[in-house]
Structure formats: structure tokens, C-alpha cells
Amino acid sequence: MKSILIKNAQLVNEGSIFTADVLVQNGRIAQIGQSITAEADETIDATGLHLLPGVIDDQVHFREPGLTHKANIETEARAAVAGGTTSFMEMPNTVPNATTQELLEDKYNIAAKTSLANYSFYMGATNDNLAEVLLTNPNTVCGIKIFMGSSTGNMLVDNEQTLEQIFSKAKLPIAVHCEDEQTIRDNMAIYEGKYGEDIPIKCHPEIRNEAACFKSSFMAVKLAEKHGTRLHILHISTEEELKLFRNDIPLEEKKITAEVCVHHLWFDKEDYDEFGTQIKCNPAIKEARHKQGLLKGLLEDKLDVIATDHAPHLWDEKQGKYKQAPSGVPLVQHSLQMMLEFVKQGKLTLEKVVEKMSHAPAILFNVRERGYIREGYWADLVLVDLNKPYTATKENTYYKCGWSPFEGHTFSSSVTHTLVSGHIAFANGAFDESKKGERLLFDR
CATH class of the missing domain: 3.20.20.140 (Metal-dependent hydrolases)
Known part of the structure; x- marks a missing residue:
């Protein structure tokens, strides 16, 4: 899997909001820190965006x-x-x-x-x-x-x-x-x-x-x-x-x-x-x-x-x-x-x-190594722009049924990127389906 470096994001995690970079390697969060300089296959400039689990x-x-x-x-x-x-x-x-x-x-x-x-x-x-x-x-x-x-x-x-x-x-x-x-x-x-x-x-x-x-x-x-x-x-x-x-x-x-x-x-x-x-x-x-x-x-x-x-x-x-x-x-x-x-x-x-x-x-549910932005956890991450309005339309609603009660409604925020187990599955309106999701495991 390719490595990904997310720069200058506002992390929202475990009750805090702070600016940080996140390095993703082999599907997992390898490092969280200030000004990470490691080389990565892809870099996302997240300035002005919030990064959520x-x-x-x-x-x-x-x-x-x-x-x-x-x-x-x-x-x-x-x-x-x-x-x-x-x-x-x-x-x-x-x-x-x-x-x-x-x-x-x-x-x-x-x-x-x-x-x-x-x-x-x-x-x-x-x-x-x-x-x-x-x-x-x-x-x-x-x-x-x-x-x-x-x-x-x-x-x-x-x-x-x-x-x-x-x-x-x-x-x-x-x-x-x-x-x-x-x-x-x-x-x-x-x-x-x-x-x-x-x-x-x-x-x-x-x-x-x-x-x-x-x-x-x-x-x-x-x-x-x-x-x-x-x-x-x-x-x-x-x-x-x-x-x-x-x-x-x-x-x-x-x-x-x-x-x-x-x-x-x-x-x-x-x-x-x-x-x-x-x-x-x-x-x-x-x-x-x-x-x-x-x-x-x-x-x-x-x-x-x-x-x-x-x-x-x-x-x-x-x-x-x-x-x-x-x-x-x-x-x-x-x-x-x-x-x-x-x-x-x-x-x-x-x-x-x-x-x-x-x-x-x-x-x-005791989900194993997911649900948080933590080093070592799977990189399930979402970047959102809280200041970019998004209008739901028939064309950008992806359900097979083809409709939503929100058709025509404008939300004040947009999802810009979604990483699933370290794979950029969605970015700026486009999907990458070259890798599928993983079966969840549970620590019980």
C-alpha cells in the first residue's frame, strides 16, 4: 500500500482539537506529530480542514x-x-x-x-x-x-x-x-x-x-x-x-x-x-x-x-x-x-x-484498533471542510434506490477525503475502488 502524509490538519480526537500531521503507512497510522518530514507516496495538504476518525x-x-x-x-x-x-x-x-x-x-x-x-x-x-x-x-x-x-x-x-x-x-x-x-x-x-x-x-x-x-x-x-x-x-x-x-x-x-x-x-x-x-x-x-x-x-x-x-x-x-x-x-x-x-x-x-x-x-463493540486517531491503529480517517457548503442532488447521492430526503438540501460542511484502512477510498467527489474494506475484528 502507498504511504500517505496528511499535513496541517485540525485533528479532532479524544476530546481535543489540535493542529498536527499524520503519516499513514501499510494501512495504519504510523506517526502523529508536528511538521512530519518523512517521505510519502502521496501528500494531502489539509490546511483549513478537520481530520476526524x-x-x-x-x-x-x-x-x-x-x-x-x-x-x-x-x-x-x-x-x-x-x-x-x-x-x-x-x-x-x-x-x-x-x-x-x-x-x-x-x-x-x-x-x-x-x-x-x-x-x-x-x-x-x-x-x-x-x-x-x-x-x-x-x-x-x-x-x-x-x-x-x-x-x-x-x-x-x-x-x-x-x-x-x-x-x-x-x-x-x-x-x-x-x-x-x-x-x-x-x-x-x-x-x-x-x-x-x-x-x-x-x-x-x-x-x-x-x-x-x-x-x-x-x-x-x-x-x-x-x-x-x-x-x-x-x-x-x-x-x-x-x-x-x-x-x-x-x-x-x-x-x-x-x-x-x-x-x-x-x-x-x-x-x-x-x-x-x-x-x-x-x-x-x-x-x-x-x-x-x-x-x-x-x-x-x-x-x-x-x-x-x-x-x-x-x-x-x-x-x-x-x-x-x-x-x-x-x-x-x-x-x-x-x-x-x-x-x-x-x-x-x-x-x-x-x-x-x-x-x-x-x-x-470492542472494535479492534479503530475508532480513534492513534499511532498503530488502522487509518480510518475523514477530512471535512466546515466552511464548504454541499448541496445534495440526485447526481451526487450514491444509494441504489436513487433518492434521499435531503435532495436539494444544502449542508454547511463537506467531506473532502475518506481513508478506509489506509486507502484513499474517496477524494473530492471521486472513488478509488482498487482496494476493498476490511472485516472488523473485536477484542472480546
Whole structure:
């Protein structure tokens, strides 16, 4: 691999911002210092730019295998890299579901050939695959995924005995989607009685409401506390759920952690008027008080990680009536820019963005030698220009589905370069796909 010298960057790392050079050799960070004079195959003048550790997104849906008309690992990994995400952890509700070791490894084989970003894939749990789940290697797989609420796909785990067994025996982090299925069904019946097949999209957060989220999250937390499980609750969407999480101990000591997604911080119920089913997702985007509460919970460290739950569908699929339109929003390309917008608005600091999008996922999943700008670590790095506006268009949005809710929106910041495991995968709007990403490994 060629060596790279990044000069005069503003490093944002481990709570500090300082000017430094970074030398990359053999895919790793060889040296961090002032005025590095070593020879390199390529030099990047980063004057006026900020250098961040690459984003680690712990929740995406890249749709391969089986749903590749919507997306695939190759296209979505490219989009991720263009937005500064260097590593992703992908969900098992593909077709077939990744619920056996063989099917799980099939996804790794696809990624090894096609993914521009570093990658890991969750093992999926069902009501009847406990033996397969327990075979999962904790050093090479990010975690186990449980849908405690059906969401999309057919992986609802609602057998109490199965849940007890997984929570008591799993050697990996358990990541859960928490919505109570019965509460949702009861609410749906009420709204079908009122509106028939013409339920307004603004009813989505009333059908998949606060009670459904809290009831399921509460049950997951109680199970984890009972068995000492390493539990990670995905996409928290309500202010009420924050009371379930601690902020009085360091992240390294937490057994129960929580994630917030960019769309739950950005949008609220009033945005259904403009975006309609484009922003239909599970859990639902809810009233503005939740958006405000989630930001507060993030700043107070009750919410540990920022992710996307990137979930593309075709534009035509999203245009159906409320019940027919699938849930999910394509977000991975613009997640870092969304949070940098919060920096511009004074809602977050750069240091906090890096903490929640890079450092914390690395800590939470025990990712080996990534998530920080440290000598000896893999060179997963992102250069951003905080003063270069960027307008999202159909032409510069790289999802296979071909659309984004941000089309036409101008962000105040741009991603100029993304290095993945020491390879300049993206630079000034152009990709270099001559080297693929690496499989993530975990120190457990």
C-alpha cells in the first residue's frame, strides 16, 4: 500500500482539537506529530480542514442478499464512504435472513469482494435458532440482533423462553429493536376502524407510540439486568425511554447501552407534512419534544452512540398509502453532515460528534484498533471542510434506490477525503475502488 502524509490538519480526537500531521503507512497510522518530514507516496495538504476518525455506523440495512433491487453492499458502502462512514455493522433481515452460520458467512464473502468500507454483520435471532446463535464467534462478528417487535421482515422474537435463553447464554452484545407488537396491533386496529385504508401518515407515531417503545425497552432492560447481559438498545425514539439508561459510570463499564439515530434527532412529527412516507420508519419519528429530549439525553450521555438505521426502499415503493409504504429511510451518506450541521447550530461540539459516532461505537463493540486517531491503529480517517457548503442532488447521492430526503438540501460542511484502512477510498467527489474494506475484528 502507498504511504500517505496528511499535513496541517485540525485533528479532532479524544476530546481535543489540535493542529498536527499524520503519516499513514501499510494501512495504519504510523506517526502523529508536528511538521512530519518523512517521505510519502502521496501528500494531502489539509490546511483549513478537520481530520476526524472515520464514522462507525452500528446499524445499517444494505439489503443483500435477496433485496438487491433496493440496495446492495457495494452501492451502499460507496455511499457510506462518500459521507465519512468507514465501517458499518449490517442487519440480518435480508432474504434469506442471516440466521445460520452459513448464511451469515455468505454476507461476509460478498462484502470481502464488493465493500469499499470496513464491515461486520449481525447474527439474527429467531424463536427457534438458539443453537446457531450460540455458535457465533465473538471475535469476528459484531453482535446478535433481536427484533423485539416485528419492524420490517419476519424476525419477531416473542417467545419468552427463547429470550431468556439468548439473554442468559450469549457471549456477544445483543442489539435489540424494541417495540411491543401487541400494543402496535391494538393501535392499528383503532386507526383502521377510524380511517379504513386511508390512515394519514401523521398517525404513524400514534400507532407505533411511546407506550409500545417503552414497554419493550423496559422488558429488554429487565432481562439484561437479570442475566448480566451485554445489551444495546437500538434507535431510541422517545424521551420516556431515557430513564432506563445510566450516565453515572464510564461507557466502558456499562452493560446496558443505547443508540440514537440521526433522523430522530433531525425530524419531528411536523415534518410528515413535507416528507410524508419518505420519513416513515420504525420506530416512528415522533413529536418535537422527543427530538429535544433525545438531544438532551445524548449530551448527558444517557444515549451512547449516534447511528443511522440506513434502510433504503425504491421511490415507487415509498409512494404507496400509509399501510403499504415500507418503513425505512436512506441516511448513511449524509449522517456526518447532519451532525456537523448541529455543530454549526451550536447544539453539539465537534468533539461530541466524534465521541458518539467514532469512539463510542469502538468502545461499545470492542472494535479492534479503530475508532480513534492513534499511532498503530488502522487509518480510518475523514477530512471535512466546515466552511464548504454541499448541496445534495440526485447526481451526487450514491444509494441504489436513487433518492434521499435531503435532495436539494444544502449542508454547511463537506467531506473532502475518506481513508478506509489506509486507502484513499474517496477524494473530492471521486472513488478509488482498487482496494476493498476490511472485516472488523473485536477484542472480546
